[in-house]
Amino acid sequence: MHPFKTFTGLVVPLDRRDVDTDQIIPKQFLKLIERRGFGNYLFFNWRFDERGEPKGDFILNQPQYKKASILVARSNFGCGSSREHAVWALLDYGIKAVIAESFADIFYNNAYKNGLLLITLKPEEVDAIMRRATEGALYLTVDLEAQKVSGHAGLEYRFEIAKFIKDRLLEGLDDIGLTLRLESKIAEYEANMRAARPWVIPVKHSPKKAAQSV
Amino acid sequence: MAKTLFEKIWDEHAIYQEEGKPTLLYVDRHYIHEVTSPQAFEGLRAAKRRVRRPDLTFATMDHNIPTTSRLLPVSDQLAAIQIAALEKNCSEFGITLFDLSSPYNGIVHVIGPELGLTLPGLTIACGDSHTSTHGALGALAFGIGTSEVEHVLATQCVWMEKPKLMEVYVSGTLTRGVSAKDLALYMIRKIGAGGGSGYAIEYRGDTVEGLSMDERMTLCNMSIEAGARCGLVAPDEKTITYLKGRRYAPKNNAFEEAAEYWRSLKTDPGAAFDKTVKIDAHMIAxxxxxxxxxxxxxxxxxxxxxxxxxxxxxxxxxxxxxxxxxxxxxxxxxxxxxxxxxxxxxxxxxxxxxxxxxxxxxxxxxxxxxxxxxxxxxxxxxxxxxxxxxxxxxxxxxxxxxxxxxxxxxxxxxxxxxxxxxxxxxxxxxxxxxxxxxxxxxxxxxxxxxxxxxxxxxxxxxxxxxxx
CATH class of the missing domain: 3.30.499.10 (Aconitase, domain 3)
Known part of the structure; x- marks a missing residue:
């Protein structure tokens, strides 16, 4: 994961609430076994018609938003399926940050673990960004260190983010490496569990042989 | 101090926490399937890491498989590749796999309880949002993304922020022809598709106690459609009876010992919830x-x-x-x-x-x-x-x-x-x-x-x- 750096990007307004991960990356693209290449399929059913031609009225297909790297949407963005492919698709397409009123829990975790910044703003702030991005090209500078997004004409909003997530994004750290430093604590827990609740560990059975009785 | 069911399980599994950071939580069961696991194994291999607890990890094929005759090969080439990848990963890392030829194959959230793998008081993670289903047995079960699947494979733990707790208290009788599914949809309408975000839900009240295990699973399953990553029902005698004799459930003395512990898994009187939603069951059509x-x-x-x-x-x-x-x-x-x-x-x-x-x-x-x-x-x-x-x-x-x-x-x-x-x-x-x-x-x-x-x-x- 790359460290998150301050950047200035074009905003694309997706004026919808409850954007679910089925829309972000439809199921027909979940059969790939790698992490790359999902950007082509981002919002596939909204972006393309049945012949695979781009739908002109979908916001991402409008020429003025082609180079967007910041997506703004309404509440409960990323709800539904836990598929991390949704985050991979956004990143692979070139989206570096998503601004919304709120995000679904699993999606939120998936995002920061891949370096995608999710910015939660108040409804009226989202509304202002949505309006300005709809009216014309809106460029915002995202400064994670200072926890603010800013644009021209004095537009500036501060956002809250948990410190550990901010640090992780800024440093681009690998979760597993960090956890494995606590290996002795995990091993100690396992030893205690085995003594206190031995029934937690299931008895081995063949996955193939049918049971005599259930 | 009076504790909720959720807190009892959480505290039992919390390994490590620093101020202002998430908790490192031990995972007792890790269920995996063909669609959200291949990239996790790929990551594991690239870093030359092993699966820490293959004995606590169970795999099935369910998401992309055909529902036509199993005597025929899988005709969808991409699906076949994903299925083959899961077979290879499970055999390489020593994970029990209920493949298409297994008499125990099925949807991960159906086979977990029916095989007795899902037990009260366990923490359960799976790369699927409907993992909330297993909460019906009094387990703390939640969906995770693929990065977290890789993390659980490597460490048997997950970093998690403690959610807030919501009590959904249901009382009264469901009318004949009205089911747990109707109750779940009614609740989602009441609190909204994002109303449970940031929460774990405990379902309580005489209606919930009266539901069968299958019905409790339906209710907990739909928690995520209200935005809640987990839903729970306290284990009771119905839960214990349901589990007795199931294939992977503890046997004999171990079962009795476990059941005694399970009976303690109840929200204490006076324990606090961050939010309460009350539902009259007889109002539901x-x-x-x-x-x-x-x-x-x-x-x-x-x-x-x-x-x-x-x-x-x-x-x-x-x-x-x-x-x-x-x-x-x-x-x-x-x-x-x-x-x-x-x-x-x-x-x-x-x-x-x-x-x-x-x-x-x-x-x-x-x-x-x-x-x-x-x-x-x-x-x-x-x-x-x-x-x-x-x-x-x-x-x-x-x-x-x-x-x-x-x-x-x-x-x-x-x-x-x-x-x-x-x-x-x-x-x-x-x-x-x-x-x-x-x-x-x-x-x-x-x-x-x-x-x-x-x-x-x-x-x-x-x-x-x-x-x-």
């Missing part, structure tokens, strides 16, 4: 969704709403958009909506009692002409048992297709999909745009309501029907 999120739902006796019924402009636009996608006019009575397809299946509603409930409606009746209806059992065990009890025969004679188990048309990753514009009464969990096929229109309902819709060719109030 059969529910039918009319829109493109599970919160867009109403009674079968109701009508499709008008966008102007909603004051908030964002909501109004969402409703307009949903009605356009669903091809519905405001004011249309729900019972005038005709269906083309009926799907009885999924981790929400494809357990034996779900199929029994649907069969009671179907028995002696026929699927309406022009309607294509199918039943996809939740697991091979459910399928065998349903066949032994004569349910398969009832469905077949009525004109239903009787399929092999799998996730099937709940998410349409295999060949079981809707054609554009087709309208489906579905016992699954999500009515998102395109979920069951591009342009497909999904109405979420209970198994009884789906069965009745298949017979009538439109939605009907199943409470008015005569059934055993």
């Amino acid at each position: 059969p529910q039918v969704t009319w829109g493109t999120t599970p919160s867009m739902v109403t009674e079968v006796t109701g009508v499709v709403p008008h966008p102007d019924d909603f004051v908030n402009s964002v909501e109004r636009r969402a409703v307009e958009r949903a009605l356009e996608y669903m091809g519905l006019k405001p004011g249309t009575p729900i019972t005038e909506i005709k269906v083309d397809r009926v799907f009885i299946g999924s981790c929400t509603n494809a357990r034996l009692s779900d199929l029994e409930a649907a069969a009671r409606i179907v028995k002696g009746r026929k699927v309406a002409s022009g309607v294509r209806a199918m039943v996809v059992p939740g697991s091979q065990m459910v399928k065998r048992e349903a066949e032994e009890r004569g349910l398969a025969k009832i469905f077949r004679e009525a004109g239903f297709e009787w399929r092999e188990s799998g996730c099937s048309m709940c998410l349409g990753m295999n060949q079981d999909i809707l054609a554009p514009g087709e309208r489906c009464a579905s016992t699954s969990n999500r009515n998102f745009e395109g979920r069951q096929g591009v342009g497909g229109r999904t109405h979420l309902v209970s198994p009884m309501m789906a069965a009745a819709a298949a017979v009538a060719g439109r939605f009907v109030d199943v409470r008015e029907w005569v059934f055993e």
Whole structure:
């Protein structure tokens, strides 16, 4: 994961609430076994018609938003399926940050673990960004260190983010490496569990042989 | 100090925490499937890491598999590659796999409880949002993304921020013809599709205590459709009886010892919740969704709403958009909506009692002409048992297709999909745009309501029907 750096990007307004991960990356693209290449399929059913031609009225297909790297949407963005492919698709397409009123829990975790910044703003702030991005090209500078997004004409909003997530994004750290430093604590827990609740560990059975009785 | 059920399990599994950071939580069961695990294994290999606890990790194939005969090879090449990848990963890392030839294969959230792998007081993680299902047995179970799957494989732990706690207190009797699915949809309508975000839900009250284990699973399953990552029901004698003798459940003395511990897993009197939602069960009618999120739902006796019924402009636009996608006019009575397809299946509603409930409606009746209806059992065990009890025969004679188990048309990753514009009464969990096929229109309902819709060719109030 790359460290998150301050950047200035074009905003694309997706004026919808409850954007679910089925829309972000439809199921027909979940059969790939790698992490790359999902950007082509981002919002596939909204972006393309049945012949695979781009739908002109979908916001991402409008020429003025082609180079967007910041997506703004309404509440409960990323709800539904836990598929991390949704985050991979956004990143692979070139989206570096998503601004919304709120995000679904699993999606939120998936995002920061891949370096995608999710910015939660108040409804009226989202509304202002949505309006300005709809009216014309809106460029915002995202400064994670200072926890603010800013644009021209004095537009500036501060956002809250948990410190550990901010640090992780800024440093681009690998979760597993960090956890494995606590290996002795995990091993100690396992030893205690085995003594206190031995029934937690299931008895081995063949996955193939049918049971005599259930 | 008085603790909630959630806190008791959480505290038992919290290994490490620094001020202001998430907790490192031990995972007692890690369930994996073919769709969200390949990239995790790829990462593991690239870093030359091992699976820490293959004995606590269990795999199944469910999401993309065909529901046609298992004697034939999987014809979808991409699906076949994913299936082969899971086989290779499980054999390389020593993980028990319930593959397509296993008599225990099935949807991960159906086989976990039925095999006795899911137990009260455990922490359970799986790369699937409907992992909340397992909370029905009094486990702390939640969905994770693929990065977290890799993390659990390598460390048997997950970093998690402690969620807030919501009590959903349900009292009173559910009317005949009204099921746990209706209760779940009613709750989602009440709190909203994002109303449970940041929360774990504990379902309580005499109605919840009265639900069967299968019904509790349906309720906990749908927690995520309200935004809550986990839903729980305290284990009771019903839970303990359900688990006794199951294949992987503890046996003999170990079982008695475990059961004693399970009985202690209850929210203490006076323990605090961050939020309480109260529901009167007898107020609930059969529910039918009319829109493109599970919160867009109403009674079968109701009508499709008008966008102007909603004051908030964002909501109004969402409703307009949903009605356009669903091809519905405001004011249309729900019972005038005709269906083309009926799907009885999924981790929400494809357990034996779900199929029994649907069969009671179907028995002696026929699927309406022009309607294509199918039943996809939740697991091979459910399928065998349903066949032994004569349910398969009832469905077949009525004109239903009787399929092999799998996730099937709940998410349409295999060949079981809707054609554009087709309208489906579905016992699954999500009515998102395109979920069951591009342009497909999904109405979420209970198994009884789906069965009745298949017979009538439109939605009907199943409470008015005569059934055993």
